[in-house]
Structure formats: structure tokens, C-alpha cells
Amino acid sequence: MPELRKDPILGRWVIIATERSKRPNDYRSTMPAPAAEHRLCPFCPGNEGKTPPEIMAYRKDNSKPNTPGWHVRVVPNRFPALRIEGGINREGEGIYDKMNAIGAHEVIIETPDHKQTLSTMTNSQVEEVLWSYRDRVLDLKKDKRFRFILLFKNHGEAAGASLDHAHSQLIALPIVPRNVIDEIRGAREYYENKERCIFCDIVRQELSSQVRLVSENDHFICITPYAARFPFETWILPKKHDSHFEDSQKYEFESLSRILVETLKRQGKALNNPPYNFLIHSSPFNHNYHDEDYYHWHLEIMPRLTNVAGFERGTGFYINPTPPEEAAKFLREMEIDP
Amino acid sequence: MPELRKDPILGRWVIIATERSKRPNDYRSTMPAPAAEHRLCPFCPGNEGKTPPEIMAYRKDNSKPNTPGWHVRVVPNRFPALRIEGGINREGEGIYDKMNAIGAHEVIIETPDHKQTLSTMTNSQVEEVLWSYRDRVLDLKKDKRFRFILLFKNHGEAAGASLDHAHSQLIALPIVPRNVIDEIRGAREYYENKERCIFCDIVRQELSSQVRLVSENDHFICITPYAARFPFETWILPKKHDSHFEDSQKYEFESLSRILVETLKRQGKALNNPPYNFLIHSSPFNHNYHDEDYYHWHLEIMPRLTNVAGFERGTGFYINPTPPEEAAKFLREMEIDP
Numbered sequence: 001m002p003e004l005r006k007d008p009i010l011g012r013w014v015i016i017a018t019e020r021s022k023r024p025n026d027y028r029s030t031m032p033a034p035a036a037e038h039r040l041c042p043f044c045p046g047n048e049g050k051t052p053p054e055i056m057a058y059r060k061d062n063s064k065p066n067t068p069g070w071h072v073r074v075v076p077n078r079f080p081a082l083r084i085e086g087g088i089n090r091e092g093e094g095i096y097d098k099m100n101a102i103g104a105h106e107v108i109i110e111t112p113d114h115k116q117t118l119s120t121m122t123n124s125q126v127e128e129v130l131w132s133y134r135d136r137v138l139d140l141k142k143d144k145r146f147r148f149i150l151l152f153k154n155h156g157e158a159a160g161a162s163l164d165h166a167h168s169q170l171i172a173l174p175i176v177p178r179n180v181i182d183e184i185r186g187a188r189e190y191y192e193n194k195e196r197c198i199f200c201d202i203v204r205q206e207l208s209s210q211v212r213l214v215s216e217n218d219h220f221i222c223i224t225p226y227a228a229r230f231p232f233e234t235w236i237l238p239k240k241h242d243s244h245f246e247d248s249q250k251y252e253f254e255s256l257s258r259i260l261v262e263t264l265k266r267q268g269k270a271l272n273n274p275p276y277n278f279l280i281h282s283s284p285f286n287h288n289y290h291d292e293d294y295y296h297w298h299l300e301i302m303p304r305l306t307n308v309a310g311f312e313r314g315t316g317f318y319i320n321p322t323p324p325e326e327a328a329k330f331l332r333e334m335e336i337d338p
Numbered sequence: 339m340p341e342l343r344k345d346p347i348l349g350r351w352v353i354i355a356t357e358r359s360k361r362p363n364d365y366r367s368t369m370p371a372p373a374a375e376h377r378l379c380p381f382c383p384g385n386e387g388k389t390p391p392e393i394m395a396y397r398k399d400n401s402k403p404n405t406p407g408w409h410v411r412v413v414p415n416r417f418p419a420l421r422i423e424g425g426i427n428r429e430g431e432g433i434y435d436k437m438n439a440i441g442a443h444e445v446i447i448e449t450p451d452h453k454q455t456l457s458t459m460t461n462s463q464v465e466e467v468l469w470s471y472r473d474r475v476l477d478l479k480k481d482k483r484f485r486f487i488l489l490f491k492n493h494g495e496a497a498g499a500s501l502d503h504a505h506s507q508l509i510a511l512p513i514v515p516r517n518v519i520d521e522i523r524g525a526r527e528y529y530e531n532k533e534r535c536i537f538c539d540i541v542r543q544e545l546s547s548q549v550r551l552v553s554e555n556d557h558f559i560c561i562t563p564y565a566a567r568f569p570f571e572t573w574i575l576p577k578k579h580d581s582h583f584e585d586s587q588k589y590e591f592e593s594l595s596r597i598l599v600e601t602l603k604r605q606g607k608a609l610n611n612p613p614y615n616f617l618i619h620s621s622p623f624n625h626n627y628h629d630e631d632y633y634h635w636h637l638e639i640m641p642r643l644t645n646v647a648g649f650e651r652g653t654g655f656y657i658n659p660t661p662p663e664e665a666a667k668f669l670r671e672m673e674i675d676p
Binding site: 005006007008009010011012013014015016017018021022023024026027081093094095096150152153154158159160161169171173177178179180182183186187190198199201202205209225226227228229231232270271272274277278279280281300302305306307308309310311313314315316317318319320321322323324326330 | 343344345346347348349350351352353354355356359360361362364365419431432433434488490491492496497498499507509511515516517518520521524525528536537539540543547563564565566567569570608609610612615616617618619638640643644645646647648649651652653654655656657658659660661662664668
């Protein structure tokens with residue numbers, strides 16, 4: 001069973017793989033080349049047997065599970081960082097603390113077409129991917145062991161993707177991770193002070209100043225954040241206050257799919273299809289934060305253009321060589337196909 | 339003037355390069371190949387004119403500044419993330435906060451020999467590098483604008499090094515960075531609770547259990563930390579409680595140089611000379627923490643074997659595929675030349 005271990009100084013949790021752990025030689029070997037051929041790709045139709053049995057799939061043709069005919073397919077990660085079975089089992093080890101790394105680790109295969117990506121798919125295909133995110137979150141929320149779900153995407157080998165067929169991932173955790181606790185704490189302090197959501201204030205200031213605005217549509221804005229950690233980092237936020245991604249309405253998912261595809265197209269054209277990560281920060285559940293009033297879900301997109309080095313590791317401080325105002329201008333002025 | 343900007347939600351500071359900022363095309367170009375030829379390397383003897391004028395150098399032969407004859411040489415970074423001149427100038431921008439990115443960014447050239455690295459240099463050469471760290475910290479501490487200095491090293495292109503001639507770096511900051519504040523806070527809470535230094539307790543537990551002990555000598559231990567973020571991450575800690583690196587005595591620097599060289603040799607042999615970062619966490623200065631009793635300086639070494647991806651970015655959580663007990667065993671059992 002993998003372990004969750006707590007750093008005794010920082011309180012930071014780390015997932016330690018105790019089974020099938022990697023030995024020095026495993027790191028020496030080069031990364032496996034992404035399977036370019038469809039017949040080898042475990043995410044291509046016809047190869048459903050190369051993944052664990054599917055958790056859910058959207059199928060228009062009444063085809064059977066684990067056969068072709070799907071357009072979005074969700075499967076357990078074959079090499080999960082956490083295990084779905086078992087109890088949490090909190091334990092001490094001298095001055096240290098650990099628990100079993102219980103959780104879910106799933107893969108959302110975004111399209112059956114090996115050659116498509118989120119930026120080449122139609123808005124309605126991308127909207128279906130967003131619906132699959134929602135369906136999985138609603139299902140996993142029923143499991144009272146879990147307190148937070150991260151939806152994220154690694155696109156390109158340099159961003160951590162081990163397969164190039166378009167996919168996102170989901171990890172459900174028994175604890176609320178540090179970054180989210182810190183965001184919630186910051187938003188709560190602001191709310192206690194001003195009785196306003198800080199994210200709503202950001203949306204207002206960015207719409208008014210326009211300098212970091214990349215685009216907006218009926219329900220969302222895309223901005224480069226004021227203190228962006230990475231060059232060309234963008235955030236997509238709902239204009240209307242909403243703490244939980246999964247509570248979004250049909251018209252919101254439609255609007256979100258449009259701005260997401262558009263942003264990825266702008267980024268792809270400006271930066272020559274860079275590797276990137278995106279992730280959704282949404283309110284935890286089964287918890288005591290009562291953060292509906294002050295937490296505001298959002299999606300963060302981080303192209304991988306620079307290398308995090310010793311300074312960032314040592315300080316938690318980032319050096320961003322492109323001011324977000326310039327990045328926003330570049331992205332805003334990109335001519336993209338509608 | 340580059341800016342320090344504060345993330346309004348997290349309170350996290352970011353350095354934004356506002357001058358000579360990088361445009362999209364700057365990221366498209368591939369990294370410049372490290373200068374393999376001595377005549378092109380700005381850190382090789384004879385090329386002193388290719389760096390800004392030296393801040394200090396250790397010379398045995400009474401040679402003149404900025405000429406050959408040195409064995410350790412410290413110069414300003416040619417592309418500094420922060421500027422040494424000017425005032426801090428705190429300012430608001432709507433709901434956002436910023437200040438001038440005042441600070442020092444220096445490069446410590448560890449050897450005149452282009453082919454040497456810390457793991458091939460003699461202990462006494464490495465000890466001189468440590469003395470140069472101390473001398474720079476003591477000098478920069480006099481500048482009352484600074485509150486923290488990070489000493490760090492990026493070794494290898496994948497770890498962020500842009501030149502392969504052996505060098506470390508130093509950044510002096512006008513604020514105490516988040517990671518260090520978090521460590522100090524955690525250590526203070528432990529001290530308030532138990533009236534013991536948590537790092538001293540870690541040293542005691544690791545010496546007693548031995549499972550994560552890589553090596554020890556008269557004044558230092560090298561361990562793999564219990565909640566290691568990265569595979570084969572190691573920490574070197576002084577056995578005797580000490581909050582400030584720069585207060586170490588001659589016999590301690592001698593002992594530290596031995597364990598550092600030995601650890602880098604073990605790591606290089608086990609992992610086939612991986613790229614790595616190391617950094618020194620030491621107590622801030624010109625501040626109000628009074629942390630001499632509970633903060634304990636240490637050196638963290640992180641080989642770059644895995645890729646940080648969307649999950650880590652989104653949660654602040656790390657997934658470590660090698661348990662620290664196994665990593666310690668591998669490193670401990672490596673046969674290295676004395």
C-alpha cells in the first residue's frame with residue numbers, strides 16, 4: 001500500500017510509492033517514446049483491453065463497455081499513485097506521521113481520435129469532456145473518505161504526459177492539499193475583512209483595467225494573473241461567483257468549453273504548441289470550511305517554457321521572465337480560427 | 339526595474355522581469371549549448387573579461403583582480419533576477435501589491451578547472467567554496483535592506499544550469515521567502531510544544547533508527563528525509579544545533595566539505611551523474627523571529643529524476659516513486675573512492 005507521509009516541519013504531505021518502487025536503474029533508462037502508432041496506443045479504439053476496465057464512457061451507439069464506439073472514456077490509472085481499497089489507518093512512526101494513500105486515480109480519454117487535441121476538437125466535444133469531469137466528481141463525492149478532487153491535464157512529455165493520446169486525469173484525496181488550503185485561507189481572510197470574494201474582485205479589476213485580459217465571453221474570463229509564476233500562465237474564471245466546478249449549469253459548460261478551446265488555440269499559436277499543464281481548483285467537500293461565499297473555482301493553465309531550478313525549490317518564489325501584461329497582449333492579439 | 343508582485347490570494351511573491359522581458363520567440367529557440375570549449379567559457383581563466391567585474395576571489399599568488407590566478411571567484415550574475423541599486427518602494431495597484439525587486443544575485447565559480455565538479459574536487463577545494471559562501475553572506479548581511487540569502491546550485495541543464503563550468507549561486511532578498519517562513523513556523527510550533535528543536539529530534543531519531551541514514555561523520559549527518567518529495571533526495575544537517583550556516587566554525591566547514599563531496603559521489607555513482615539542485619536553508623537576519631533556539635540550518639540535495647506535473651502544481655503535494663528507506667540503502671551501500 002502506498003503511504004501518505006507528513007513532513008514534520010512543514011506539515012506537507014507526500015505520496016510515497018512503497019510497492020513497485022523505482023530503483024536507480026529505472027531512472028537511468030530514457031522515457032518510453034509515446035506510442036505514435038494507433039495499434040500500440042492503449043487509449044485508441046480497439047485497444048480497450050490494454051487499459052483496466054472502464055469506469056464510465058459516453059457512447060452514442062449502444063455499444064458495449066470496453067469496446068469501440070465511445071467518444072469519452074474514463075478508466076482507472078494503470079499505475080495509480082493512490083489505492084481505492086482500504087482504510088486510511090493513521091499511524092505514528094516516532095516523531096513522524098503517516099497514513100495509507102487511499103484515493104482514486106483515473107484517466108479521462110478525451111477523444112477516440114489519436115490525432116486530436118483539446119485545441120483541435122470541436123467545442124461540443126470538449127464540452128463532453130467537461131461533463132465527464134463533472135460526472136466523475138459527483139460520483140466520487142459520495143465516498144466519504146475523500147475530501148478533495150484534482151482534475152488536471154499533462155500535455156506533452158515535458159509536462160509529464162507519458163502517452164500522447166489526448167487525456168486528462170483525476171485524483172481524489174483523503175485530505176485537502178496544502179495549495180488549496182492556502183487559497184481558501186487567503187480568500188477567507190479577505191472575505192472577513194471586506195465581505196467580498198477576492199476572486200470576484202479580481203474579475204472586476206481585470207475586466208475594468210483590461211491590461212491582463214486575454215478574452216471574455218458570456219460567462220467566463222481568461223486573464224494572465226497579476227503575480228503569474230510562469231510565462232504565459234493563464235487563468236479562466238467564471239464571472240459569476242461559484243465555489244464548486246461541478247455545480248456549473250449546462251450553459252456554463254458550453255461557455256467554458258468555448259473559452260478553453262480558444263485559450264489553448266491562442267497559446268498553441270503564440271508558443272508553437274508548447275507542452276502544458278492545466279488544473280481545476282474547486283472547493284473541497286465533506287469538510288468544515290463553509291467556503292461557498294468566499295471560494296471561487298477556476299482553471300489554471302501553465303505552459304512549460306522554463307525550468308524550475310534551485311532558487312524556486314529553495315524559496316517557493318518564482319522568477320517569471322515575461323510580464324503578464326505582455327503575455328496577455330500577445331495572446332489577445334493572436335489571430336485564431338473560430 | 340524588475341518587480342516583486344504578491345499573489346493576492348496566497349500571499350506568494352513572484353519576481354517579474356519587466357526589462358528585457360522574454361517574448362514568445364525567445365522560448366521557441368532551443369537552449370544555447372553549454373560552452374564545452376574553454377576559450378568560449380566565461381568562467382574559465384583568461385576569460386575574466388566575459389563576466390562583470392569580480393566581487394571577490396581567493397588568489398594564492400597575489401595576482402590582480404579579474405585576471406587568472408584565482409581558485410574561487412565570485413561575480414555578479416550577468417542576467418540578475420534582482421537589482422542591487424535602488425529603494426524597495428512598496429506600492430499598490432488596485433487590489434494588488436508590489437515592490438521593486440531589490441536584491442543581490444551572484445555567481446560563485448567553484449574552480450578554475452572547466453572539467454572539475456564538486457564531486458571530483460578535493461575536500462579542501464570544496465571547503466574553500468564553503469568559505470566563499472560564508473564570506474559573501476557576512477558581507478551582504480550588512481545591507482539592512484536584505485532579510486534572507488539563498489545559497490544554491492543548479493548542476494546540469496535539466497536542473498536549470500545554463501553553463502556547465504562548476505558554479506553555485508546566491509540570491510539576497512528583501513523578504514523572507516514563503517518556504518523558509520513555513521519551516522520556521524513549523525519549527526516554532528514544535529518548540530513551543532516540546533521545548534526541543536525539531537531538527538535536533540530528527541537527527542536523534544535518524545541516528546537511532548539508521549533506516550534513512552546515508553552517512554555520518556564527526557559533525558554532520560546525511561539522511562533521506564522521511565517525507566522526501568523527490569527520489570534520492572538527501573539532507574545534510576549539523577549534529578549540533580545551529581541556526582545560521584555562516585556561524586559555522588573551521589572544523590565544521592572541514593567536516594561539511596567531506597560529507598558533501600561524499601554524498602555527491604554516492605549520488606553520482608548510484609544515479610549515473612544526474613542533474614541536481616542543492617540549496618542551503620539558514621536562519622533569516624534583520625528580522626524578528628528570534629529563531630536561534632528552534633531553527634536549524636541544513637543543506638538539501640535534489641537529483642532531477644522525475645518531472646513535476648499537473649498534480650504537483652495543483653496540490654503542492656509530491657509523488658515520490660522511491661521510498662526514502664530504499665534510497666538511503668542504495669546510497670549507503672555505494673562503494674566510493676575516499
